[in-house]
């Protein structure tokens with residue numbers, strides 16, 4: 001079996017770096033990308049020509065295009081794409097400027113879209129490939145204080161759930177990775193904060209204290225090994241939660257959504273035209289698995 005070529009965004013630190021190291025230790029080839037590729041020097045020294053380090057800011061579509069072109073010209077293919085780059089922004093909606101919000105969406109959602117769109121034609125031609133979209137438990141449920149982050153991650157989930165169904169018939173598999181809290185710089189030096197408005201202090205305080213005072217339970221090395229296992233699996237899941245906290249939060253969220261749906265059912269069902277068919281009475285029902 002040929003070694004796989006992995007393209008990983010945001011490889012300088014945290015989950016991306018851990019994944020790059022674990023994939024290299026396993027023997028595959030990694031294109032490690034970072035805004036400051038000099039941060040990857042030690043990996044280059046250790047792993048030599050099995051790692052290609054390239055500069056990539058995922059918010060720059062021209063840079064995305066030239067990185068993908070460079071990888072194809074040097075290595076001929078991309079077998080695994082990991083859209084990992086991202087950061088959090090803390091603040092109530094009113095506290096965030098439009099620029100803060102755009103920057104969250106640009107990095108955490110459009111970054112994923114730009115890189116995915118650029119890589120897809122090569123995977124489609126090859127009729128194979130794996131894509132991991134690093135979303136978050138915050139792509140499944142929301143808490144007060146990081147609304148723009150949630151907006152971006154919910155966006156990644158919808159974009160990816162739809163895309164996964166378009167590309168599976170072409171031999172390309174996609175999994176959305178949903179980490180809970182992991183011990184990286186995400187809640188530390190990478191997190192940006194808005195200027196607070198005192199009226200929101202109490203509502204946002206719980207999350208702020210949690211993020212600033214707790215060491216997250218997740219181990220980035222173990223997350224990396226789980227992601228490798230997903231790529232090696234014959235039938236990977238559409239979504240994979242990582243960590244006990246992620247599993248519990250998703251469980252609670254799904255339960256409360258389902259309870260609310262049932263509680264308001266008669267009002268929800270009251271709005272159809274009398275005697276009308278629904279999509280579930282037609283062949284189109286196949287769309288909704």
Ligand SMILES: NC(=O)c1ccc[n+]([C@@H]2O[C@H](COP(=O)([O-])OP(=O)(O)OC[C@H]3O[C@@H](n4cnc5c(N)ncnc54)[C@H](OP(=O)(O)O)[C@@H]3O)[C@@H](O)[C@H]2O)c1
Nearest residue numbers: 010012013014015057058085086136181182184185186190
């Ligand atoms: N750790 C957690 O608790 C957690 C939980 C759920 C989801 N996640 C998600 O996991 C992913 C990785 O985060 P992490 O925990 O590893 O955090 P991290 O330690 O802060 O690492 C984030 C990485 O993303 C890169 N990055 C940020 N903006 C970028 C941009 N515009 N272009 C390219 N790279 C960019 C950073 O590069 P620089 O070094 O240049 O800043 C860094 O390499 C993110 O998508 C995050 O939302 C993390």
